[in-house]
Amino acid sequence: MALTRRQFLTLAGGSAAGAILFQACGVPEDELLVQAPVEMPEDLVTGRDNWYATLCRQCPTSEGIVVRVMEGRAKKVEGNVDYPINLGKHSARCEAGLQALYHPDRIRGPLVRAGERGANRFREISWEDAISRLTFQLQNISDEGRQSSVVMATDPIGAHLGMVVERFASAYGARHMTYEPLERTTLRAAMRRVFAQDTMPDFDIANAASVLSFGADFLNTWVSPVRYSIGYGAFRDTEHERGNLIHVDSRFSMSGANADKWVYVKPGMEGVLALSIAQVIIADGLADASAADALTANLDINAYAPESVAARTGVSADKIRTVAHDFAEHRPALAFGGGSAAAHTNGLFNLAAIYSLNYLVGSVNSEGGIIFNPAPPIDGMPVAKSGTPFSDWHRLADEMSRGEISMLMVRGADPVYGLPDAVNFQHAAYDVPFIVSFSDVLDDTTAVADLVLPQHNYLEDWGSDVPDPAPGYQTLGFQQPVVRPFHEPRGENLGTRNFADVLLTVAQGIELDLGLPGETYREILQDGARQLYESGGGSVRAASFNAFWNGVLQRGGWWDTSARSGASVPTPPPLLDAAEPTFSKGEFYEFYLMPFESTGIGDGRGAALPWMQATPDPISTAVWRTWVEINHRVAEDRGISEGDVINIESQYGRIEALAFPSPAVPPDTVCVPVGQGHASGGRYAERRGANLYSILSPSIDAETGALAWASTKVNIQRTGEWIRLPKFENTVTEFPTDEHQHIIKLTALDGSGGGH
Numbered sequence: 001m002a003l004t005r006r007q008f009l010t011l012a013g014g015s016a017a018g019a020i021l022f023q024a025c026g027v028p029e030d031e032l033l034v035q036a037p038v039e040m041p042e043d044l045v046t047g048r049d050n051w052y053a054t055l056c057r058q059c060p061t062s063e064g065i066v067v068r069v070m071e072g073r074a075k076k077v078e079g080n081v082d083y084p085i086n087l088g089k090h091s092a093r094c095e096a097g098l099q100a101l102y103h104p105d106r107i108r109g110p111l112v113r114a115g116e117r118g119a120n121r122f123r124e125i126s127w128e129d130a131i132s133r134l135t136f137q138l139q140n141i142s143d144e145g146r147q148s149s150v151v152m153a154t155d156p157i158g159a160h161l162g163m164v165v166e167r168f169a170s171a172y173g174a175r176h177m178t179y180e181p182l183e184r185t186t187l188r189a190a191m192r193r194v195f196a197q198d199t200m201p202d203f204d205i206a207n208a209a210s211v212l213s214f215g216a217d218f219l220n221t222w223v224s225p226v227r228y229s230i231g232y233g234a235f236r237d238t239e240h241e242r243g244n245l246i247h248v249d250s251r252f253s254m255s256g257a258n259a260d261k262w263v264y265v266k267p268g269m270e271g272v273l274a275l276s277i278a279q280v281i282i283a284d285g286l287a288d289a290s291a292a293d294a295l296t297a298n299l300d301i302n303a304y305a306p307e308s309v310a311a312r313t314g315v316s317a318d319k320i321r322t323v324a325h326d327f328a329e330h331r332p333a334l335a336f337g338g339g340s341a342a343a344h345t346n347g348l349f350n351l352a353a354i355y356s357l358n359y360l361v362g363s364v365n366s367e368g369g370i371i372f373n374p375a376p377p378i379d380g381m382p383v384a385k386s387g388t389p390f391s392d393w394h395r396l397a398d399e400m401s402r403g404e405i406s407m408l409m410v411r412g413a414d415p416v417y418g419l420p421d422a423v424n425f426q427h428a429a430y431d432v433p434f435i436v437s438f439s440d441v442l443d444d445t446t447a448v449a450d451l452v453l454p455q456h457n458y459l460e461d462w463g464s465d466v467p468d469p470a471p472g473y474q475t476l477g478f479q480q481p482v483v484r485p486f487h488e489p490r491g492e493n494l495g496t497r498n499f500a501d502v503l504l505t506v507a508q509g510i511e512l513d514l515g516l517p518g519e520t521y522r523e524i525l526q527d528g529a530r531q532l533y534e535s536g537g538g539s540v541r542a543a544s545f546n547a548f549w550n551g552v553l554q555r556g557g558w559w560d561t562s563a564r565s566g567a568s569v570p571t572p573p574p575l576l577d578a579a580e581p582t583f584s585k586g587e588f589y590e591f592y593l594m595p596f597e598s599t600g601i602g603d604g605r606g607a608a609l610p611w612m613q614a615t616p617d618p619i620s621t622a623v624w625r626t627w628v629e630i631n632h633r634v635a636e637d638r639g640i641s642e643g644d645v646i647n648i649e650s651q652y653g654r655i656e657a658l659a660f661p662s663p664a665v666p667p668d669t670v671c672v673p674v675g676q677g678h679a680s681g682g683r684y685a686e687r688r689g690a691n692l693y694s695i696l697s698p699s700i701d702a703e704t705g706a707l708a709w710a711s712t713k714v715n716i717q718r719t720g721e722w723i724r725l726p727k728f729e730n731t732v733t734e735f736p737t738d739e740h741q742h743i744i745k746l747t748a749l750d751g752s753g754g755g756h
Contacts, residue, residue: 053556105682147173155412158384183387190351205231215341268581271350280324332368391705589713626689
């Protein structure tokens with residue numbers, strides 16, 4: 001889009017007015033029109049900046065952000081001080097959203113496969129042609145009565161987009177499956193079993209006096225780390241009584257590093273340890289009597305006395321008693337778990353035992369404990385669902401191999417990359433006649449697609465979000481475009497489009513009645529806002545709907561602090577006897593493999609962004625590669641030094657990683673970050689590091705079908721090669737001397753049951 005001086009000055013005048021309009025009304029249309037990627041006059045800039053509120057979509061949390069825009073270009077991201085989830089704070093991933101917007105490898109328009117599947121050969125087509133192709137395929141499948149052979153795979157989505165996707169899949173008769181690499185299926189199942197809640201509760205860390213966490217690296221990557229970190233700051237505030245944090249984990253994580261006590265537990269034994277803590281609380285008269293009676297109705301809790309389980313858990317009896325008293329005697333007390341604690345074949349048992357501790361100390365639906373969240377503020381609006389259980393994805397791969405799936409539609413998911421090789425999903429994809437991807441980057445799944453319909457970047461797009469977990473009261477975030485679509489100057493029939501609008505257009509083409517209140521996604525969003533306006537409550541009040549709509553966009557959403565859950569505290573469900581974790585062919589493999597998310601690229605979704613690749617892990621400070629954390633004494637015995645290339649082999653495959661010896665790693669464990677090793681995904685992600693998902697065992701939690709991603713055992717071996725491990729501060733050459741080893745004590749080394 002070439003701009004003359006006269007046109008630019010006219011639009012710049014609009015931007016100046018936009019700065020005023022923003023104070024009351026949200027995004028002014030003229031401000032967005034200034035986006036001119038190539039031919040903007042270089043000697044004319046206004047120097048004025050405007051800030052627009054929207055939502056970050058770099059991770060599932062969807063934090064509220066404000067974006068600085070100058071001359072139509074997004075320049076800086078900050079946290080939205082109004083938004084309840086993050087209260088002005090934001091993560092490094094939010095900052096990297098600018099790189100996602102202006103990424104040089106973004107797909108510029110619709111593509112159709114032009115060579116063999118998987119050869120990465122595509123040619124560009126128009127949107128008219130692309131939608132016609134998709135409509136034609138869906139209509140043919142419908143005419144043959146095989147609608148159930150169509151699968152729509154998305155990331156967990158809720159709010160208005162979730163409503164559109166669910167209505168589309170239901171009206172057509174397709175199967176909707178949600179995908180997340182490190183799924184939270186078991187966590188949500190535990191919420192239903194223990195608290196009878198379908199949504200995630202809020203953890204009131206800020207008002208707790210003691211916090212006992214199991215496996216969940218909540219200060220770094222787990223669920224809603226920015227919100228939890230804000231609560232942790234208040235929890236540690238010296239102006240009040242300083243809270244006490246005990247973190248139980250099989251890996252020394254950022255949360256463990258910040259804890260008053262880090263307690264090492266043998267992988268998969270978190271639930272047994274929780275039952276032992278419960279036994280001490282009950283036996284020593286520290287528990288709520290009625291809750292204790294209900295929980296132990298079908299269980300001999302004394303069988304889990306500390307002396308009986310110390311060897312099984314790797315935690316000494318004295319340490320168990322100390323943890324139990326530290327937790328129960330400082331109230332409000334809050335216990336929660338997730339991450340690796342949920343990722344074993346007994347994951348649901350582990351979490352049920354952990355969360356039941358809250359009943360014993362009176363912390364269910366009370367300040368400083370577990371706070372139930374209310375239903376969304378709009379009737380019929382879905383909350384983002386947890387990932388479809390891994391067992392269903394394994395079953396889908398079998399169906400694909402047998403030719404039972406006619407079409408696979410993928411949005412916000414990369415199962416070809418993230419499912420273990422044992423599932424054989426990538427090979428099975430070649431047996432699907434038609435694959436459609438809505439990704440705006442050529443990830444591993446998009447690389448095997450037949451048709452690519454790239455969606456807008458979230459900073460160019462409309463949307464909404466019901467936070468999960470919510471902050472304890474009804475909240476609905478609104479996402480608005482802060483810049484014009486970057487590839488819009490290429491023409492109306494090229495560039496990118498809104499995913500929901502594509503589905504709505506296709507639905508019209510095949511004559512599906514979705515029963516939605518609008519023909520475009522923006523109209524559907526506005527209808528939702530109108531319902532909030534007519535309710536008369538909440539954080540935005542206005543004399544007219546237009547003023548209300550603009551006010552909602554300005555603030556980044558709507559919330560009502562008085563609209564809280566009316567659910568009563570349920571009767572505690574009886575505890576179950578211990579379920580032992582299993583490890584496939586564990587007798588042939590020496591080390592427990594502990595996968596973990598790194599701060600930057602997370603589960604792999606940030607691998608295409610160089611800022612995320614360069615964000616150092618808080619424990620090792622490593623960047624850009626795949627490394628393996630090994631106990632430093634084990635490494636010394638095997639002649640392994642930092643940077644040695646190590647073969648990591650499981651029953652299901654082998655990868656290579658760079659050694660990082662550390663005194664904080666248990667001797668029987670190796671810890672490896674997920675997220676690297678993409679075959680596609682752009683210049684910053686491709687063929688960098690190794691794909692840890694590929695060698696994971698396909699074992700599942702027997703009750704939920706979730707992937708037990710922490711249930712793999714491996715052997716390690718030097719390859720003889722050496723590569724300098726890229727780190728933030730380069731290389732640490734020495735470890736603490738023996739007289740300083742009291743800083744970190746490992747159970748497996750000294751039998752003390754963990755230390756701090």
